[in-house]
Amino acid sequence: MTQSLFTTEVPPRLIGGRDRATGRIVFPHPGSDTFDAVPLGRHGTLWSYTVQRFRPKTPPYQGPADFTPWVVAYVEIPGEVIVEARLVDVDFDAITIGMPVEFCTVALDPSVEGSMLLPAFRPTAGGAA
Amino acid sequence: MSGTKVYIIGVGIHNFGRTDGVSGLDQGVFAVRQALADAGVTWQDIQFAYGGSDSAGNPDTMVDRLGLNGTQFINVKNGCATGGSALFSAQMAIKSGEFDLGLAVGFDKHPRGAFDAKPAEYNLPEWYGDAGYMVTTQFFAAKIMRYMQLHGISRRTLGMVAEKAFLNGVHAPHAWRREPVDLDVILNAPMVSDPFTKFMFCSPGEGGVALVLASEKKMRELGATPIQLAAATMRTRPPGSFEVFAPSIDIGGGVNTATRLASAAAFDIAGIAPADIDVAQLQDTEAGAEIMHMAENGFCADGEQEAWLAEGRTRIDGRLPVNTDGGCLACGEPIGASGLRQVYENVIQLRGAGGGRQVPGNPLTAYSHVYGAPGVSAVTILKR
Numbered sequence: 001m002t003q004s005l006f007t008t009e010v011p012p013r014l015i016g017g018r019d020r021a022t023g024r025i026v027f028p029h030p031g032s033d034t035f036d037a038v039p040l041g042r043h044g045t046l047w048s049y050t051v052q053r054f055r056p057k058t059p060p061y062q063g064p065a066d067f068t069p070w071v072v073a074y075v076e077i078p079g080e081v082i083v084e085a086r087l088v089d090v091d092f093d094a095i096t097i098g099m100p101v102e103f104c105t106v107a108l109d110p111s112v113e114g115s116m117l118l119p120a121f122r123p124t125a126g127g128a129a
Numbered sequence: 130m131s132g133t134k135v136y137i138i139g140v141g142i143h144n145f146g147r148t149d150g151v152s153g154l155d156q157g158v159f160a161v162r163q164a165l166a167d168a169g170v171t172w173q174d175i176q177f178a179y180g181g182s183d184s185a186g187n188p189d190t191m192v193d194r195l196g197l198n199g200t201q202f203i204n205v206k207n208g209c210a211t212g213g214s215a216l217f218s219a220q221m222a223i224k225s226g227e228f229d230l231g232l233a234v235g236f237d238k239h240p241r242g243a244f245d246a247k248p249a250e251y252n253l254p255e256w257y258g259d260a261g262y263m264v265t266t267q268f269f270a271a272k273i274m275r276y277m278q279l280h281g282i283s284r285r286t287l288g289m290v291a292e293k294a295f296l297n298g299v300h301a302p303h304a305w306r307r308e309p310v311d312l313d314v315i316l317n318a319p320m321v322s323d324p325f326t327k328f329m330f331c332s333p334g335e336g337g338v339a340l341v342l343a344s345e346k347k348m349r350e351l352g353a354t355p356i357q358l359a360a361a362t363m364r365t366r367p368p369g370s371f372e373v374f375a376p377s378i379d380i381g382g383g384v385n386t387a388t389r390l391a392s393a394a395a396f397d398i399a400g401i402a403p404a405d406i407d408v409a410q411l412q413d414t415e416a417g418a419e420i421m422h423m424a425e426n427g428f429c430a431d432g433e434q435e436a437w438l439a440e441g442r443t444r445i446d447g448r449l450p451v452n453t454d455g456g457c458l459a460c461g462e463p464i465g466a467s468g469l470r471q472v473y474e475n476v477i478q479l480r481g482a483g484g485g486r487q488v489p490g491n492p493l494t495a496y497s498h499v500y501g502a503p504g505v506s507a508v509t510i511l512k513r
Contacts, residue, residue: 005256008210016377027377028254048278050270051323052261057245072267074275082378084262091194092323097278108260118260125239 005119006105007039013103014119015042016081022091027031043079043124049073050093062116064109075101075121086120099125132224132507137511138475139341140354143236145460146305149183153185153463156337157236158194164339166298167352172229175341175389177201179218179233181211183464184239197334209412209501210237211364212338212468216509217361219342229347236464237339251503252376265502266330266415270322273417274384277324280432282420284324288316289438290416291329291458297445299461300485303470305334305461310441329416334461336471340476356479359512360398364391366504373502388412388425388504394428395496395508403427406510407492408478409449410471413456423451426498427507450488454479464501471497472509479513 006012016027029037035038039090055105057069067127073087085105087095141163150222151159157180165172172195180188180202189202207214212235246265246494248258252307257263276282292312298304310328318326348355364387366372371383396402403426411426412418420434428449429437436442443451454460454474477493478488495511 006141024379025377047274048271050267050274052264052267053320053322056261056264059245059264060255061245061261063261063406070261072271074271076380078380080380082380082382084376086260097275109409116256116259118256 006117012105013042014083016040017085027081027083036100040080040083044075044077044101044121046095046097046099046101047074047076047082047098048088049095062108064111071095073121074115087122088120089122133226133316135220135358136343136345136348137224137340137356137472137476138343138348138351139164139166139170140473141165141339142303142470142473143207143337144233144303145466145470147418147464150336151372153236153335153337154184154188154191155194156194156238156335156424157182157188157234157339158337160233160236160337161191161234164341168341168470170341171465172196172279173198175232175277176220176228176231176386177203178234179203179205179214180214181205181207181235181465182237183208183211185236185465186263188234188236205501208505209328209464210434210468210505210507211456211465211501213361213499213507213509214363216340217363217507218467218474220361223344223390224343229344231342231344232339234337234339234464235469237465238335239333239463241333246374246502249391251255253374253376257374257376262376263374266322266325268375268416269417270325272371272383273415273421274324276417276421282432282435284466285312285314285436286420286435287324287329287416288312290413290419291486291499292427293444294452294455294458297486301454301459301474302482303336304404304455304459305350306455306459325415325417329458331457331462332413334463336460336466336470338466338473340464340472347398353391354454354480355513356476357512360508360510361507362391362394362398363507363510364394370504372504382446386425388422388500389445389504391506391508392426392498395510399510401494401510405494406496407490407494408475408488409451409496409498410453410474411451411498413458414462419456422498422500426496433481445486445488453483453486454490466495468499469509471499472511475511477512483492
């Protein structure tokens, strides 16, 4: 069974999987009963990133045909895991590894009603974690 | 090292790049015929073959072209380590004493543009592909971005890796890109995936490589130049590694890699150290990979690459020439053939037959390394 990516609370959090045997946390939840579902922290720091400058091939990419570059980031959620997610609401030139970020979601295609939501982070308001 | 010693006594290559009208399989057959002639043997003499291809068909079907003599022929498909795995298997067949003379062959022919991987092939959920994350370049870019910050590597150094690759490719007849490219052009070209411009990535391509392997007894019987395959290893990823297509990474991860495991095992088997290597071919699917792989294979400490490149230590006339035929950046990456191309290039260098790209000073040892999804690595060490 596919585990949802997000909790149902408002605003939502990411759901990871904690290995019952080792305590190791992974994202997304692998959908196996050897992992407990755990909500992940909202705050983290930028571990690394790149800017996707060309439109990925379709299939599998389902984003808008009219492509604008986006940032794919790895965010370290302290004591939990490093997750891959979009980085939004930031100038490409202002991105620095180690910057504090907070969890949000972003629509895969904002022009489409009900478009799939992707895990994302944005710079923490006020700059402090 | 147990078992008989293994020698590479013949090499063959079909030019890398794009060869319209010639199938991947036929490029492999071309390489096999050249390797057989180079070794002074015929297909009838070959006792076994291991063949690898990722997307150009079943290698064993080439017996149609080579002759139906019933020779044992095993197909290998192991991602980016396909060629390395074929070679590993072939040397095992000789070391075990089962056979004296065999072949490792790899070829491929990929469509233009980036590889199009599907989530299901990597045990990943569909949304991961929908989101646009099944793009290998994102991984390489994110890995070097962090490495640059942690270890003080500049973008200019990445550019110098590409500049060197194209300079070396000029002198390699089998290379795809054979024109030098100015450093400024490399650095100022359109960005593909930050910090890499289009000249810092290799492209999927075409090509074929074949190696004839022999036992020590057979090598002496044929009077071949003895180039010993002193080690061949293949490893999968350790815990906490950061790999292609990773939706998450363990905290503190990204340090241990399949490459470190394969490299340490190869040096152990060969009984030599990184400082003893005279020439190296390191996986350079992009300019950052060569930088990181210099450290992961034990040739320098993290961060020292900045000085190494500035001082030209990895150029043909440097202390440790790296990717003497221009590597993947100049040759492109036909997956099944790419790892064997590195070994081909090392044999050429150890024979002193490199022409304009020959490493000076009679190199005695040569190292090759491939890395690929989902965290596999293969290493070889050759000795003359």
